[in-house]
Amino acid sequence: MDARRLVGIHAERVTDVSSRDFPGHYPDEDHSWNLKKFRKNLTVQVRRVSQRSIDFDLVGVDASIANAFRRIIIAEVPTICIEHVYVYNNTSVIVDEILAQRIGLIPLNIDPKKMEMKEADDESTDRNTMVFELALECTRKKDAPKDTTDPALLYENHELLSGHLVWTPAGEQNEVFRDKPPAPTNPNIVIAKLRPGQGIQMTLHAVKGFGKDHAKFNPAATASYRLLPHITIKKPIPVHLAEKFQKCFSPGVIRVDPRTKAVSVDEENKRRDTVSREVLRHPEFDGYVELSRVRDFFLFNIESESAYLPQELLPEAISVFRGKLSSIRRAAQALLEAPADEDVVMGDS
C-alpha cells in the first residue's frame, strides 16, 4: 500500500488527513486532472445487494466527490410524500397536527420520475398530486370473549395502519400507474390506535419533494461511507501474545495460524475492523503495529426507504449532480459571452 494513501491513526490523534494530490504539492510530479489516469485508477465494486440496501466500494476518488454523492442522495434525490392532510373527522386521542406529521412520514411506492414538481403557486393536477383517502371507525366486536383484554379480540379496527390508505386515481393516473398502484411501501405501520366510538376520516395529497425541504422526502434510511481500515504489522507478534493480539481487533480481521501461531492480517476481511484502537492500549504491542485508513477507499452503505431500489440511488444522485453542473456551466458560459454588464463591478473602480 502506497504510504501516501494512508491516514495515520494513533492512540490520541490522526495524521495526514488531507489529500495532497494537487499540482505543485510534490516537486516534479504531475497531479493535474487527467481523465485517462482517473479512469485507470478508479474502481467501483458492488459488494452486497438486498432488496433494501446496497454495499459498494468506491476507490480512487477524493472525499469531496464521495461526499457530494452522499449529500445528494440524502437531500436532493426527489421522492413522493404526503404533504397536505385534510381532516374531516378525527376523534382519536392523537391531535390533528401530530397525526398529519406522522402520515407525512409514511414511505410511498410511487416512482418519482412519473410525477412533476408542484411549485408553490401551481394548481394541483393529476401530474403533480396523488390523492389518498383514509377512513376508519373503531367498533366493539359482538362475539368477543368475556375474559380477554386483548384489543385485537375485543374491537374491530383498533389500529389505523398505513395499509388503510386508499388511492383515488385522477385523470390519466390509472393508465400511468397501472403496473404498480400507489400505496405505502409497508402496509403495517401503525398511524394511530383507536377505541370504540373513535374514528378518522381524511383526504391526503402526496407531492414530489426533496430531502432538503423536509426529512420525509429523503429517499434513503441511511446513506453513509467509511474509509477502508489498514493494519500494518511491523514485526512478528510473539507467539504467546498471538491470541491476545487477535482479540484486539474485530472477529475475522486477524488470522492466527493454528500450528505456528503466526499472526497475519486477513486482507479480504480487514474491512470488518472498527478501528477501535484497542491494540494501541497494550504496551506489549508498542511498535509492533500501525493502524491507518485508506484515504481514497470509500466503503459505501446505502439503505433505501422509498420507491427506489437501493442500487438505483447512486445513478440517481449522479444524474442530479450532472444536472447541477450543467446549469452552472450554462450560466458561466453566458457570463463569458456577455461579460461586463451593470451587475459586474470590476476591480479598481
Added chain:
Amino acid sequence: MAELPPKVTIMKGATPDLSAATYQIHDETHTIGNALRWMLMKNPKVEFCGYSAPHPSENVINVRIQMYDNLSSLSALITALSDLDDLAVTIEEKYVASLNSGNYERWDERS
C-alpha cells in the same frame, strides 16, 4: 412568480481580465462547492481556489479563483465543470458495469 436570481454572478472586486474573481453560485451548497474547489485545484494554472457558504440563511456559495499568468478564471471554472461531468460519467459507467457483472452477494433483508 418572482424573478429568479442569476445562477452565477461575478462579485465586486474582480480584476478586469478576470484572472482573479469570486463567483457567487445561487442555490448550491457544500455538495457542489467542495467538489468544484477540488477540481479547480487540480488545474496547474490555478494559483488559489477556495469556497465558502457565507451564511446558513443565504442559499449561496462563493467560489474564489485566482489564476497564474493572467489567465481567465471564468474559462478555468467552465473547464472544471466539464471535467467534473466527465468524472461523474466515468463513475457511473464503472458502477453500472459492476452491477451488470452480477459478481456480488445477494441477500434477503427483512424489513
